[in-house]
Amino acid sequence: MAASPAKKQDNDARTRLSAVIKSARDIMRKDAGLNGDLDRLPLLSWLLFLRAFDALEQERKIWDTDFRPAIQPEFQWNKWAEDENLTGPALTEFINDRLLPYLSSLSSNKPGDPRNVLGQVFRGVQNRMVSGYLFRDLVNQIKKIDFTSSSDIHTMAFLYESLLKEVRDSAGDSGEFYTPRPVIKFMVQQTFPELGESILDPACGTGGFLVEAYTELTEDRKLGIVEQEELWKNLRGFEKKPLPYLLCMMNMILHGIPSPNILHTNALRHMVNESGYSSRVDVILTNPPFGGEEENSIAEAFPKGYQTRETAWLFLYEVIRKLKPNGRCAIVLPNGALFGQGIGRKIKKLLLEECNLHTIVRLPQGVFAPYTQIPANLLFFEKNHPTKEVWFYQITPPGERRGYAKTKPIRFEEFSECAAWWGGRERASRSEDSHAWRVSIADIAADDYNLDLQNPNTTDELAHRTPSELLTELVVAEEKILSILNDLQRDLESY
Incomplete structure (x- = not known):
């Protein structure tokens, strides 16, 4: 034909x-x-x-x-x-x-x-x-x-x-601002953005989340000029580094956004200086930088008890503050952030008290290859009421594979079972199975707000693990110990 x-x-x-x-x-x-x-x-x-x-x-x-x-x-x-x-x-x-x-x-x-x-x-x-x-x-x-x-x-x-x-595979810092497209698409779809809502990525990199949100909101719709201009204005982003900022602007223009609402600025400095309801947003979609340290002037601008130079925790704190009432967020966090102590523990406690952390999607190792083999997590929460329970969902690679690699990346279709289980925007009729389980806020609080919880419905015998897998898990355990020691050191230095 x-x-x-x-x-x-x-x-x-x-x-x-x-x-x-x-x-x-x-x-x-x-x-x-x-x-x-x-x-x-x-x-x-x-x-x-x-x-x-x-x-x-x-x-x-x-x-x-x-x-x-x-x-x-x-x-x-x-x-x-x-x-x-x-x-x-x-x-x-x-x-x-x-x-x-x-x-x-x-x-x-x-x-x-x-x-x-x-x-x-x-x-x-x-x-x-x-x-x-x-x-x-x-x-x-x-x-x-x-x-x-x-x-x-x-x-x-x-x-x-x-x-x-x-x-993303080039030398230098390129890996800092790339999130795999299937991960972006899944996060956008499960946040259920709507026309008229303000959407922010405070670490927008090359603009992947904002472009995907724009595609989601315009696909199969014919918008008038007023609706288009409102949507362009509602897609907001901050990017600190000049290269990803340039790439982001070009990316958004090519996708039909003639005047991208992207600021070339240090997002933390900008957000901490913003005040008032008008600066808040309905939806946040982001993969913030982790492992970095901010200068003292930024850390000292945060409230007492939440002052740290650790970029990860400052971003999470500001994301919570930036949401409007009933606002929604999908954010990428590495495993270290889930079990972090010290100020990290305080910010997780704040998240659970001010927001409904309804879902954590646990990704297997290699999704963010070649930058890291360490598993990452997708956190979804709403700023409407305190958390009562957290649902966990474990994504597993197809076949006999235990992870992903640069040459064998995750595909969007591999999120389909999770999307079907999700239950729509209202998250209706969820049930526990081999991939999904839930934990009450009482149990999380009793475990000192540790969110690095493994799937209780599966067993994983050492005899079935390859040397490479065991080595990767040893690295994860060592990084977990190092993260805890770093948290303790920062807390001691703050006194």
Whole structure:
């Protein structure tokens, strides 16, 4: 059967744009100033950003009667990128000494002014490409992408997500801001976001949670312009690091959000300084950074008894505070956070007293490979009443496998049994089985608020474990001991 015209158009666009991106990457590989994808992807991203922004400006010029260009004519993409005579050293000088400094200086006191977005995106951006001739070749490839075409935009969004998956395996800090797409999709769906609700990711990285929430809320719906603009405004994020911030902005623009509501800021500093009901949100979806330490000025801004430099606990504390009454949250936490003592214990107690921690989904080892083999957990809670009981659900890999790896990642379909067991937004008709069990708040409190609870419905004999599995569990146990010792040390230092 022949493909439909729309399907054929999408296939043609994917083939054409895949060739464009491949050529662009081949050009960048020839340049002596670029070393690896962590150099090449940011360069490709900000060029795509300028190309896409120019298309948005051309559209805005048509319907906005008060249109004023955000960028001066000489720095607009359609001016310098179309000038084939601008190449070699002259192009390098223009980019490095004029264009990037100009874009990074843009700002406005007017809310919603696109110059604020441009200034934030390009603050700290550098061009590491040394050949102006190769840069011209790269620009000419980017010019082949039509950001006024819905087919090109849709296809570029798909291709860009593929690039983001590749960068997770690059050297450096890339693993700090990547959450597997199946995990993101499951967390978004089981939080049941609705149109009109404010949705925040305070550690948004490359924007995966916000893009998935946008997809969930717009799929099979035709929104009017007022509804669209409200949704764009309601999707909020904070990101501290410049590279994931740039990648996030490009990711959201490619997915149809022309003015992403993302702040390039230290989320903890920003949130702790916010006050009042207006700063609270309906839904939080996040995988915050763990294992890091904040500077003293941030720790000291928190209330007495909750002051710590441990990033994990500060984020969890602020997430609890940031929710509106009846607000909902889905958050990724490593095992160490579940059994943490000291200030960690206090924050878990606060969570259980102020929120209904209704579900903890326990993931097996390797879901976050290659960054760590340590198992992680998905916590779902609502800020409506204290916790009475916590349901646990253990995800198990298919077949005889005991975990996942970079080459054998978790698939979304493997959450289907948990989703069916969930019982919808009201969590109706849940029952205990080989995967699911529940623990009363009295038992949790009696166990000193330890949430690192194993499935009582299964046995796991040592005789059936491989040496690799036993070694991984030994590492987990050692990290658990180290975490407890670190908590004790921090508590002693705070006195």
